[in-house]
Amino acid sequence: MDRRQFQLALAGLLGGLAPAARATNVVEFAPVRPGRPLVFPFDHGAHPAFRTEWWYVTGWLKQPDGSPLGFQTTFFRVRTGLGDANPSAFAPRQLIMAHAAVADPKLGRLRHDQRSARAGFGRAGAAEAQTRVWVGDWRLEQSPEGYRAVVQAADFAYALSLVPPSPPLLNGVDGFSAKAADPRHASYYYSRPQLAVTGTVTLSGQQTPVTGRAWLDHEWSSELLPPGAQGWDWVGLNLDDGSALMAFRMRGGTNQPLWSAATFSPAKGSARQLKPEEVVFEPLRRWTSARTGISYPVEWTLRIGSRRLHLQALFDDQELDSRRSTGAVYWEGAVRVLEGDAEIGRGYLELTGYGERIRVG
Numbered sequence: 001m002d003r004r005q006f007q008l009a010l011a012g013l014l015g016g017l018a019p020a021a022r023a024t025n026v027v028e029f030a031p032v033r034p035g036r037p038l039v040f041p042f043d044h045g046a047h048p049a050f051r052t053e054w055w056y057v058t059g060w061l062k063q064p065d066g067s068p069l070g071f072q073t074t075f076f077r078v079r080t081g082l083g084d085a086n087p088s089a090f091a092p093r094q095l096i097m098a099h100a101a102v103a104d105p106k107l108g109r110l111r112h113d114q115r116s117a118r119a120g121f122g123r124a125g126a127a128e129a130q131t132r133v134w135v136g137d138w139r140l141e142q143s144p145e146g147y148r149a150v151v152q153a154a155d156f157a158y159a160l161s162l163v164p165p166s167p168p169l170l171n172g173v174d175g176f177s178a179k180a181a182d183p184r185h186a187s188y189y190y191s192r193p194q195l196a197v198t199g200t201v202t203l204s205g206q207q208t209p210v211t212g213r214a215w216l217d218h219e220w221s222s223e224l225l226p227p228g229a230q231g232w233d234w235v236g237l238n239l240d241d242g243s244a245l246m247a248f249r250m251r252g253g254t255n256q257p258l259w260s261a262a263t264f265s266p267a268k269g270s271a272r273q274l275k276p277e278e279v280v281f282e283p284l285r286r287w288t289s290a291r292t293g294i295s296y297p298v299e300w301t302l303r304i305g306s307r308r309l310h311l312q313a314l315f316d317d318q319e320l321d322s323r324r325s326t327g328a329v330y331w332e333g334a335v336r337v338l339e340g341d342a343e344i345g346r347g348y349l350e351l352t353g354y355g356e357r358i359r360v361g
Contacts, residue, residue: 027081029222032186038175040168043188044142044218046077046126046133048094051222053077053126055133055140057149057162058236058348059197059214060334069201069210070103070314070334070348071158072112073149075133075140076326077119077126094119096126097325098135100151101318102158102201103334109317110332111203113153114325131218146195147216157207160199162214164192169271171246171263177219179250180226180259187221191236193244193265213238215347217246226259228252231330231353233281235302235311237337239345242267245309247274247302249281251353257281262304278305287316294319294355296331310338311349329355 030049047053054076061069076097083091096119101112115135117124126133131142141148146163168190171177177189195214200207215236234248247262260279265271283297296319300311318333330352337345 027079027084029079029081031184032176032188032221032223034173034176034183034186036176036188038168038170038188038190042129043190044131045128047188047220048077048079048126048128050220051079051081053220054218055131056217056219057140057147057195057214058332058334059162059195059212059238060346061197061201061210061212063201063208063210068105068314068334070101070318071160071201071214072099072101072103072320072332072348073140073151074099075126075135075138077133092118094126096124096133096135098138099320099322099325099332100138100153100156101320101332102156102203103314103318104203105315108315110320111153111156112320113151113156114322116325147192155204157202158199158210160197160201160210160214162195162197162216164216165194165196168192169244169246169263169265172261172273177261178259179223180229182226185223185226187219187223189217189219191218191244191246191263192216193236193246194238194242213346215244225357226250229258229353230255230357231351233300233352234350235335235347237309237335237345237347239337241344245304245347247279247281247304249279253357264304274305279303287313289317289319292319292321292329292355294329296351296354298331298333298349300349307339309344311335312338313349328352 029051057073078095083093097116101110119125124135149160171189177187179185197212197214229250230253237245244265249260250258260276262274262279280303282301285299286295287298288295298313302309314334320332321329335349
């Protein structure tokens with residue numbers, strides 16, 4: 001079911017309710033509160049009482065000839081707030097959406113696709129207590145060995161195994177990740193950096209074995225964007241020495257920074273949370289999409305404490321148009337990480353809200 005079909009079905013459902021029923025159908029989403037510890041393996045799974053949730057995997061792959069590819073797999077679960085009191089299996093209580101992409105420098109743009117479906121009837125769902133989320137034959141599943149991401153799109157496919165080398169990396173304060181000074185605006189958030197990847201990618205009908213390194217984020221919340229926020233800039237970076245860095249900033253309507261945060265995980269030792277003033281995103285170069293007219297900063301200096309990292313896009317056109325599912329157009333791209341003149345790692349950069357204000361929930 002695409003977004004338009006879902007909207008029509010939703011309109012039909014609401015139209016069948018009496019006005020009084022619609023007026024009193026108030027849903028309370030579960031709150032995010034500090035001090036609630038993340039518990040594994042339970043928190044690898046879905047949290048259906050919260051408004052929004054996503055499992056997000058990005059990474060760099062190497063083909064047999066040494067040439068690089070980037071890939072993205074994202075699954076979203078949305079509690080719609082509709083039909084909670086309706087016993088019908090057709091009530092659209094939970095919606096599952098998915099985005100998938102392959103970044104191929106030889107093509108010079110993203111191959112990407114998207115799906116959405118109402119949870120239920122085996123067509124789509126998100127399991128609790130372990131990572132298992134799917135839409136049709138697209139899936140992200142967890143096993144004792146790691147994760148498995150499988151996507152079959154119109155012009156590309158991949159089947160990838162991802163093995164984490166270490167326990168989950170908790171972002172914020174023990175997994176409580178603030179998005180503003182007001183603690184109401186927060187999520188539960190952890191990452192799995194430095195995932196070892198093996199599998200296959202199929203492009204133009206040709207299947208190729210690949211290896212690589214990836215990053216997984218899992219985040220859930222019930223809050224909308226903080227007041228005045230237009231979107232965010234985010235990076236997940238796997239560095240060559242085994243360390244890893246997650247950093248983001250919330251951004252206002254004139255692109256002024258509103259809030260920043262970062263987690264640095266050394267190759268050995270404990271992770272460190274950085275203060276907002278220690279995380280500075282400085283755009284260096286912009287690229288404008290000929291399809292949408294949106295201008296994105298695709299090259300950056302990222303200041304993390306006393307370090308200055310230079311982020312360079314694998315190629316400029318990594319725009320993803322998801323208006324048929326989540327309604328957003330955003331830039332999701334593979335980037336190289338340099339410090340001084342040396343390349344020290346690779347990762348992914350996400351840029352949202354550079355066209356319309358990003359919608360969450």
